[in-house]
Amino acid sequence: MSDGRLSINQETVKQWSLPELAEGCAKAGIDKVGLWRAPVQEYGVERTARLLSDHGLSVTSLCRGGFLTALDPAERARALDDNRAAIEEAAGVATDTLVLVSGGLPEGSKDLYGARERIADALAELAPYAAERGVRLAIEPLHPMFASDRCVVSTLSQALDLAERFPAEQVGVVVDTYHLWWDDRAPAQIARAGATGRVHSFQLADWITPLPAGVLLGRGQLGDGSVDFRALRTAVEATGFDGPIEVEIFNEALWARDGAEVVAEVAARYAEHAC
């Protein structure tokens, strides 16, 4: 069934505490997890690292740095400080990949181009800092429906335009099926990312409708929606990518269920639709 590549992002089973996640994944025969900063900070960075290591789990990514589009200098300085802290947390939990959600438009601004340039400026400060700590920055293009309020980087093409200004071992991209499935240019842009070794993370979630209010928690269990996972995985692996494949689903219906049941379902759906 399993190909040993599956990683469970902790937001998929948000109902679980970190100890429950560690124990639950280990029991389910899963040896990789993706983490989020808030629960890691709450549990403690070192304590998290020890807990996961004790359960034989490795960490495929930490979410998230980013929000680098502020115009206000003080706000911008705070964002950079916060990203340096995120880089240290990533190193602390022994992952090589910090996912960046780049940030939306500042209040009142309509300048998407300017916002993307400010991201590039911030990456110039953060990428060497991360590299010194063994951490790569992975720019995640978010679905265009998040362009104004979360992430002005909406396509893999835009993410690569930013990433390629830096060495590949410092800045790459996240290929997340939920954000990219609709884009006819995605296969070509995945090839472009792979050609320079910039696929730093590969994440799966399905696209389902109707979208809920606010749209953030509308992701679907694998197989419930419109995403052709096998086609996208084929495109990613054609580049030589053989890293972890992380399932990250934000969905309140999954959070209301038993975590072990959700993880078992994710593993089964992964085998059915993505292998």
Added chain:
Amino acid sequence: MSDGRLSINQETVKQWSLPELAEGCAKAGIDKVGLWRAPVQEYGVERTARLLSDHGLSVTSLCRGGFLTALDPAERARALDDNRAAIEEAAGVATDTLVLVSGGLPEGSKDLYGARERIADALAELAPYAAERGVRLAIEPLHPMFASDRCVVSTLSQALDLAERFPAEQVGVVVDTYHLWWDDRAPAQIARAGATGRVHSFQLADWITPLPAGVLLGRGQLGDGSVDFRALRTAVEATGFDGPIEVEIFNEALWARDGAEVVAEVAARYAEHAC
């Protein structure tokens, strides 16, 4: 204030009947409207044409044909019949432009490419039929958040890939700021559309968040959101486009207000943000 280009799409003031629309626009000094099929069918096609003509109003577009992605032959035949009826209704209300919302993925399908090819096949049948009646088909790319359930044509680039298989006087595109504002390729694709005379309709609505459940009714009044109207209008007019500019906002808060007040506000916002 006004530049004589503004057209009010009737969905912007859905609270108005057709006679109220005709009278209200005439009173507000607006001489162009965009129409939708359901209210026109209900009022009667000929009767609508007479009503608008009596008030000195011309019709800039009829919404909407499309939904051309069905796999089932009977469903497909029904869609083609319905589109021929829409073309006749467009001719009947004396507009030269029928807007097409192309359709989403059929139940269970994940094949976006195949769906787009079926749209091309349908256009080959419908475009000459429309041309004989003096009607152009205008493919509207819808925001990628509608790709699965409403329209597999998500970018101006994809719309032009379809339209360019046909003569420009038969098949063109709709440039709608709501759907395209986030796309860094939009200006270049607007130029591409203009170069072959394929900007058949130019529509305005603003992008606001949070999106409501179902996302369809989340459009914003001009100036309330993130869209840089002046930049997009400049790109459209750089192609030589000097046609009507239609404001089409689906928003329950606008529908709850007095129609005359909404139209006055639209005209003022248009002058402030889009002229």
